[in-house]
Amino acid sequence: PAAGEAGERMLGFRPVPSATGDQVLVPEGYRAQPLLPWGTPIDGRAPPFRPDAGNTAEEQLRQIGDNHDGLAYFGFDADGRGPGLRSDEGLLLINHEYINPEYFFGPPPPGLSADALARERVRKAQAGHGASVVHVRRQADGRWQQVEGARLSRRLHAHTPMRLCGPAAGHVLLRTAADPGGRQVLGMLGNCGSGRTPWGTYLSCEENFHGYFGWSGRRAATPLEARYGLSREGFGLAWHACDPRFDLDLHPHEAHRFGWVVEIDPFDPDALPRKQTALGRFKHENAEVVLDPDGRVVVYMGCDERNEYLYKFISEGRFDPRAPRSAANRRLLERGTLHVARFESGGGHWIPLVHGQHGLTAAHGFHDPGEVLVRARQAADRVGATPMDRPEWMAAHPRVPGEVYASLTHNPQRGGDTLNPIDGRGPAGAARPPVDGPNPRPDNVWGHILRWREAGGRAAALHFEWDLFALAGQPGIGGARAPSANLHAGNLFNSPDGLAFDAFGRLWIQTDGNCSNRGDFAQMGNNQMLAADPASGEIRRFLVGPSGCEVSGLAWTPDRRTLFVNIQHPGEIARGPGRHPRLAADPDPARLAAEPTLMSAWPASQTGEPPSRPRSATVAVWREDGGPVGG
Ligand code: FEO
Ligand code: CA
Ligand code: CA
Ligand code: CA
Numbered sequence: 001p002a003a004g005e006a007g008e009r010m011l012g013f014r015p016v017p018s019a020t021g022d023q024v025l026v027p028e029g030y031r032a033q034p035l036l037p038w039g040t041p042i043d044g045r046a047p048p049f050r051p052d053a054g055n056t057a058e059e060q061l062r063q064i065g066d067n068h069d070g071l072a073y074f075g076f077d078a079d080g081r082g083p084g085l086r087s088d089e090g091l092l093l094i095n096h097e098y099i100n101p102e103y104f105f106g107p108p109p110p111g112l113s114a115d116a117l118a119r120e121r122v123r124k125a126q127a128g129h130g131a132s133v134v135h136v137r138r139q140a141d142g143r144w145q146q147v148e149g150a151r152l153s154r155r156l157h158a159h160t161p162m163r164l165c166g167p168a169a170g171h172v173l174l175r176t177a178a179d180p181g182g183r184q185v186l187g188m189l190g191n192c193g194s195g196r197t198p199w200g201t202y203l204s205c206e207e208n209f210h211g212y213f214g215w216s217g218r219r220a221a222t223p224l225e226a227r228y229g230l231s232r233e234g235f236g237l238a239w240h241a242c243d244p245r246f247d248l249d250l251h252p253h254e255a256h257r258f259g260w261v262v263e264i265d266p267f268d269p270d271a272l273p274r275k276q277t278a279l280g281r282f283k284h285e286n287a288e289v290v291l292d293p294d295g296r297v298v299v300y301m302g303c304d305e306r307n308e309y310l311y312k313f314i315s316e317g318r319f320d321p322r323a324p325r326s327a328a329n330r331r332l333l334e335r336g337t338l339h340v341a342r343f344e345s346g347g348g349h350w351i352p353l354v355h356g357q358h359g360l361t362a363a364h365g366f367h368d369p370g371e372v373l374v375r376a377r378q379a380a381d382r383v384g385a386t387p388m389d390r391p392e393w394m395a396a397h398p399r400v401p402g403e404v405y406a407s408l409t410h411n412p413q414r415g416g417d418t419l420n421p422i423d424g425r426g427p428a429g430a431a432r433p434p435v436d437g438p439n440p441r442p443d444n445v446w447g448h449i450l451r452w453r454e455a456g457g458r459a460a461a462l463h464f465e466w467d468l469f470a471l472a473g474q475p476g477i478g479g480a481r482a483p484s485a486n487l488h489a490g491n492l493f494n495s496p497d498g499l500a501f502d503a504f505g506r507l508w509i510q511t512d513g514n515c516s517n518r519g520d521f522a523q524m525g526n527n528q529m530l531a532a533d534p535a536s537g538e539i540r541r542f543l544v545g546p547s548g549c550e551v552s553g554l555a556w557t558p559d560r561r562t563l564f565v566n567i568q569h570p571g572e573i574a575r576g577p578g579r580h581p582r583l584a585a586d587p588d589p590a591r592l593a594a595e596p597t598l599m600s601a602w603p604a605s606q607t608g609e610p611p612s613r614p615r616s617a618t619v620a621v622w623r624e625d626g627g628p629v630g631g
Helices: 114-128 223-227 329-334 369-374 376-383 589-593
Strands: 030-035 068-075 089-096 130-138 144-146 154-156 161-165 184-186 191-196 202-206 261-264 274-276 284-291 296-303 306-308 310-318 336-343 347-352 391-396 403-408 448-454 463-471 496-501 507-511 528-532 539-544 550-556 562-568 617-623
Touching: 030 144, 068 202, 068 562, 068 617, 089 191, 089 202, 089 550, 191 550, 202 284, 223 376, 296 329, 296 391, 296 403, 310 329, 329 336, 336 376, 369 376, 403 496, 448 496, 496 550, 507 550, 528 550
Parallel strands: 068 191, 068 550, 161 274, 191 284, 284 391, 391 496
Antiparallel strands: 030 617, 068 089, 089 130, 130 144, 130 154, 161 184, 191 202, 202 261, 261 274, 284 296, 296 310, 310 336, 336 347, 347 463, 391 403, 403 448, 448 463, 496 507, 507 528, 528 539, 550 562, 562 617
C-alpha cells in the first residue's frame, strides 16, 4: 500500500452538494472528462457512433459496448510494450453489463423484414455486451485519449471464445451439442463488477446472465433453472427466438456455462479468457482478491439478489511473489475451496462448500464436486448460509489486514409487511426473512455497508467478527429504520453498490439507487460517489452523476493522480414489463412520464457535442493542482 504523500488528508476535498442535473459534478479544484462512451470506434477505423443509435451489429462489434460497469487500469512498462507501473499510459478494462433496449437501437433500416430486423437487433445487443480493452494515454493537460490502431485494444462480447477452467470444467452439466467436452464457451454476459489479481489479470464477473435465455415450449422452469431466475421469457429480449443457443428447450445446459468469474489477460489478446469454476456459479457482483500472509489467494464475492449470500474462495496453492506472472501463479484460481458466510450475534464463520460435507451429498442431489459449483446457490442454501440484503461489491482494507467491507444495496423484502417499493416483483408470498444483526432493518429501501474482521487479521481465517459501518437513510426517520449516526443532511445517499479502497486507505462508495429525490429518497439527488474515512466513519460526497445513471466501477493510475469512474445507463427509463430487472422495476408508465430526472442526453449535455441518445461512459477525474485524488 502507498504511504500518504506529504500533507495528504483522508478526506481532503470540499463535499459536493446533491444534485439532479444532467452533469457529472466533482469538487472544487477537480476536473472530469467523459471518455470512451458507448459506440466509440475501438480501432480508430470503425465507423463513428451515430447519435440516433443507427449503427449496425457489425459496427457495434468494433465499438465500445454499452452499460460500463466494473473497471480497471493496467499500466504499461517504460518502453510501452508490456505490463508496468506507468501512470500516463495503460489499458482500461471496462465491463459492459447490459443494454437499454429503449435507446440502444436506432430507427429500423428501410426494407428489412420483421424477422431480419429482430435478428439484427439481437446480434447488435450481443455485440453491446461483454467488455472492452482500450489502450489509453494521458495528455500534457491531464486529459486522456484512446491510442488509435493500438494492437491490444479489443472487444469481448457474447460470441468471444472462452475456456471453462477449474473443477467443474468438462462436467456433464456444462456439456452441450456444440461443445461435447464442456470446456469451450462462446461469450460472457451480464458482466458487472470486477477485480484484479496479483499476477496481472482482470476479473470480470457475470451477474444477471439468466435473462438472456428463454424457451419456446410451454413447460415450467426446473428447480435448478428457477433457483437461478431462468424463465420462459427472460428479460423479454427474445434472443432465444433468433439464436437457438439461448433456447433452453434446445440447449438445456447452455445457461450453466454463464454466471462465472471470467479471468482475462489484458496484455495477451491471444489468450482465451478463462471462466474460473472454482469460484462458483451465481449472480456475481465483483471479485475482491486478497493474499493471506501465507500466500494463499482469497477472493471475496457477493451474489446480488435479495436474500442471497456472501462467498469467499481460498486457493489451495500459494502465490509466489518472486515471479508474479509465473505459470503457477496464473493457475491459482483453478484449485481451492469456495465458502459461504453464516452470521451469528457479533461473529460468524465461513462454511466450506465441499462435496460430501454438510449435507452436500448425492442423497441431497449433489453428485460430485463439479455439481456443487454449478449449483452453488443451492449448496449454500443446504449448509445454512445467511441471507443478506442484496450483496453488491466487497472491498478489503489495504492497510488493516483482514478487514473487509460489503455493500448491501437494499432489500425491501426483509422483515416488515409492506409492499416492496423498489424491486416490486418478488414472487407472491416469497419468504421475507426476519431482520437480524447484519441485516437489521425491515423494508430496507436504502441499504447499508457491513464490515467484518477476519480472525487474526488473516484473509484465509474461517471465523470473523462484524459490525455495521453505515446505514443509509433519512435522518428524520427514527426507530427500527433509522440511519447510522455518520449520515447527515450533507451526505445522504441510498443503495450503496460499487465499493473500493484506494491504496491510501480511503473507502469509495458508489450508488445505484432511487434517484427520484423525493419521499424516502428526498435530498439524495442523482446517483453519486462518496469517500469515507474507515477509521472515523466520516463520509463525504465526492461526485454526482447525470440523470438516471448509476455510478459504478472505479480504478486509479498507480500514482493516484487520475481516478477513472464509470457512469452507467444515464437516462435509464423503464418501458413496460420484462427486460432487465432494473427496467421492470417500475411498471407504472404514468409515473415514469412524470419523472423528469430519468431523462438524459449525457455526455453530450456536458461536452457540448450535438445531442444524442444517452451513452454510458468512463470519466477521468483529476486534480487541477496535480495532487492525489481525494487527498
Ligand atoms: Fe450489476 Fe449487482 O449490479
Ligand atoms: Ca451495474
Ligand atoms: Ca452493481
Ligand atoms: Ca445495484
